[in-house]
Amino acid sequence: MDVTPTWPQIPRHTAARPAGHVDLEYGHGKLILAPMVRCGTLPMRMLALSEGADIVFSPETIDRRLARSKRVLNVVANTTDFVDLDDGSINLRLHAEEKSKLVVQIGSSDPENAVKAALAVADDCSGIDLNCGCPKKFSIVSAMGAALLSQPDRLCGILTALVENVPLPITAKIRMLETPEKTIELVQRIEKTGVSAITLHCRLRSERPQDPGHWDIFERVAQSIKIPLIANGDIYSMEDVERLKKIAPSVSSFMLARAPESNFSIFNPLIQKTPSEAIIAYAKAAVTYDMVFHNCKYVLMQMWPASQKKTNRRSKKGKPQNIGVVKSQDEDGTDDSVVAPVLPPILSLARTKSYQELCEVVPGLREVLDKCEAERLERSERLGREDLIRKDVVAELGPDCPYLPNEDIMHRVKRNSDGQVTGKEEVDGEADVARKKLRESVEDDK
Ligand SMILES: Cc1cc2nc3c(=O)[nH]c(=O)nc-3n(C[C@H](O)[C@H](O)[C@H](O)COP(=O)(O)O)c2cc1C
Numbered sequence: 001m002d003v004t005p006t007w008p009q010i011p012r013h014t015a016a017r018p019a020g021h022v023d024l025e026y027g028h029g030k031l032i033l034a035p036m037v038r039c040g041t042l043p044m045r046m047l048a049l050s051e052g053a054d055i056v057f058s059p060e061t062i063d064r065r066l067a068r069s070k071r072v073l074n075v076v077a078n079t080t081d082f083v084d085l086d087d088g089s090i091n092l093r094l095h096a097e098e099k100s101k102l103v104v105q106i107g108s109s110d111p112e113n114a115v116k117a118a119l120a121v122a123d124d125c126s127g128i129d130l131n132c133g134c135p136k137k138f139s140i141v142s143a144m145g146a147a148l149l150s151q152p153d154r155l156c157g158i159l160t161a162l163v164e165n166v167p168l169p170i171t172a173k174i175r176m177l178e179t180p181e182k183t184i185e186l187v188q189r190i191e192k193t194g195v196s197a198i199t200l201h202c203r204l205r206s207e208r209p210q211d212p213g214h215w216d217i218f219e220r221v222a223q224s225i226k227i228p229l230i231a232n233g234d235i236y237s238m239e240d241v242e243r244l245k246k247i248a249p250s251v252s253s254f255m256l257a258r259a260p261e262s263n264f265s266i267f268n269p270l271i272q273k274t275p276s277e278a279i280i281a282y283a284k285a286a287v288t289y290d291m292v293f294h295n296c297k298y299v300l301m302q303m304w305p306a307s308q309k310k311t312n313r314r315s316k317k318g319k320p321q322n323i324g325v326v327k328s329q330d331e332d333g334t335d336d337s338v339v340a341p342v343l344p345p346i347l348s349l350a351r352t353k354s355y356q357e358l359c360e361v362v363p364g365l366r367e368v369l370d371k372c373e374a375e376r377l378e379r380s381e382r383l384g385r386e387d388l389i390r391k392d393v394v395a396e397l398g399p400d401c402p403y404l405p406n407e408d409i410m411h412r413v414k415r416n417s418d419g420q421v422t423g424k425e426e427v428d429g430e431a432d433v434a435r436k437k438l439r440e441s442v443e444d445d446k
Contacts, residue, residue, distance in 0.1 A: 014194055015167040023169045024103070024126040026197035027228035027252040030054040031241070031267055034232060034257035035105040035129065035173065039299050042079065042093045043285035045102070048260055051267040055101050057255075058092060060131045062144070063108040063117035065091045071120065076376050077290040080124050093289070094124045103127035103171065107134065109143035109154065111161030118166040127168050127196070130158060133175040135205050146175060146205040152189055159193040169196035173232070175205050180217055184224040191225045198225065199255055202233035209258070218248035228252030235259065238269055261302055275305040276341045283362040287369050290376070293355055300362075304346045 017023070033040060033048040035057035045056040061082075069082035069091045082092040094102065102125040108114035118128040132155055134145030148155040155172070162170040172190050177183045187198050200221055202213040213233030222229040231244060232255040241254050259266045264282070265273040273281065279300060286296035341363045352358045359366040 013164045015163065015165050017167050021167070023196065024055065024101070026055070026127075026169070026171065026230060029245075030230075030253035032199075032230060032253060032255040033057060033260055033264075033267070034255045035059055035131065036257055036261060038295060039261045039302065041291060041295060041299075042095055042098075042289045043282060043291050043296070044260070044264060044299065045098055046095060046289065047264040047281060047285050048267055049098060049101060051265045052269065053101075053260075053267040054253075055103060055127075056098060057129060058094070058102065058104045058125075060105045060107045060134065060145075061092050061117070063106050063110070063113040066106060066117035066120050067113060069120065071124075076380050079289060082121065090292070092121065093291075094121070095289070096124075099124055100126055103129050105129040105131050105173070107131045107139060107142075107144045108158055109148070111158045114158045115161050115165045118162055118168070118170075122166055122168055125168070127171060128162060128166055129171045129173055129199075130155075130162065132172050133201050133205075135175075149174060149177060149186070149205060152186060156189055156193050159190060159195055163194040171195055171197045171199065171230075173199040173201065175201045175203055176214060176217055178204065180220050183217065183221055187221055187225050187229070191227055195227065197228040197230055197252070199230040199232050202231070215244060215247055218244070218251050222248060222250035222252070230255050232257070237266065261299075263303065275303065276343050279303050279343060280341060280362055280364060283358060283365050284368045287355060287365065287372050290372070293353075293358075296355075297349065297352060297358070300349055300358075301346065304343070304349060 031052065031054050033045060033053045033056040036044075037059040040057060040059045045058070048056050065084060066082060068086070069084055072081045072083050074081045074093075077093075078095070080094045080096070081090045082094075083089070084091050092104070094104075104118075104121045104125045104127070106114060106117045106128065108117065108130060114130065122128070130148075131139070131145050132148040136145065139145030140147045143151065143154070148158075159170060159172055170193075172195055174186065174190070177186060183200070187200070190198055200218065202215060202217055203209075203211060215231075215234070218229070218231050222231075229251055230253045231248065231251045235241060235244065235254055235256050236259045244251065244254065256266060263273060263275060263278040265271070265278055282299060282303060283296065285291075286299070343363075344361060348361045349358075352361060355365075355369050359369055
């Protein structure tokens with residue numbers, strides 16, 4: 001029997017790992033939190049891990065944004081922040097506790113920028129993924145995401161550069177091409193770059209999330225490569241995982257997006273949280289990790305139970321009702337209000353503008369917010385002028401340091417299409433109450 005491989009099993013050159021380093025393992029039935037812009041931020045990732053997710057992907061961050069970010073050890077929020085030097089916003093917030101299971105996904109159309117971005121975060125994660133599936137206009141016009149599917153040379157050029165220069169396992173997340181044969185040809189080319197795994201989202205670039213995924217493609221594609229194939233698309237429960245294992249036994253692992261977006265406890269094989277329990281836990285985690293309020297609110301809007309949204313639509317008065325008055329019902333009509341805390345209609349959430357206001361909507365949040373604010377203020381006061389964030393960042397950036405801005409109005413640097421700075425524009429600052437208090441306390445200390 002001829003056992004000569006038809007493609008090289010080891011790439012020409014793979015970036016050396018530090019002694020003792022063990023690469024993240026993508027095979028053997030891993031349950032993976034998918035990359036999700038806005039939703040897959042730190043609170044969601046930490047909750048998914050606490051419920052049993054094996055690997056978590058960060059939301060896609062564009063290579064240039066990451067490369068121009070300053071890495072700041074945020075001793076007040078206990079996180080590692082990648083702060084955009086243009087406007088002071090946080091491009092990526094990571095936590096040391098997720099590092100061993102965290103894959104950072106980047107969007108890129110250029111090998112050099114991709115490597116710069118990956119190296120910027122390499123100390124804080126365990127893998128780098130290239131987004132080759134995003135069909136959104138901003139990705140396509142910049143030759144990123146799904147645009148790479150029709151430019152395999154560029155796609156493989158970026159992956160090869162990452163494999164050769166970044167001391168972490170590299171992966172790619174793609175969508176299906178028009179035929180299984182074309183998809184197989186592409187994954188085999190990608191495999192040759194030396195990547196450690198490939199995620200296949202079983203939809204075409206032209207298909208929308210509501211179109212049914214094509215599970216029937218997985219087995220053939222998985223059989224065509226030797227590295228792990230991670231299946232993604234329409235996996236909503238552990239029963240779905242078991243069904244998919246039967247349909248496609250060669251698939252190695254399973255990636256879920258919209259299911260955990262609704263309820264991250266999907267990863268827990270034993271007990272899953274009711275929608276209201278999951279919402280309360282998410283809000284508390286968002287406060288704990290000092291998530292920007294509007295991001296937390298966006299995720300909560302996605303998580304709010306469908307029955308509550310219907311209740312809201314039926315409400316003529318449009319007034320938020322008190323917590324405890326409206327009964328929460330599951331989709332199947334069963335009443336979970338006996339065991340689970342009850343949430344008001346979504347309109348009450350939609351009206352909130354700060355964590356303080358969110359406390360009126362989410363039971364038990366006030367205690368967590370008060371405790372976190374007190375701890376952060378205490379830490380900030382204790383550090384005073386020695387505050388590492390300010391010391392470190394101000395030293396490098398001077399008094400215009402954008403991090404923890406002093407004004408509610410911030411300035412964003414305007415760039416032309418070549419990335420050159422052309423001026424400044426005013427943008428709304430974060431109205432986050434905790435951050436405001438923090439700023440005031442730092443000001444008081446001056
Ligand atoms: C809110 C949201 C944000 C997403 N952001 C990303 C992203 O940043 N990168 C990416 O590769 N895919 C992204 N996706 C696609 C998902 O990772 C996944 O491929 C898709 O939703 C199919 O999985 P599902 O059927 O389990 O939802 C996003 C999906 C959702 C719902």
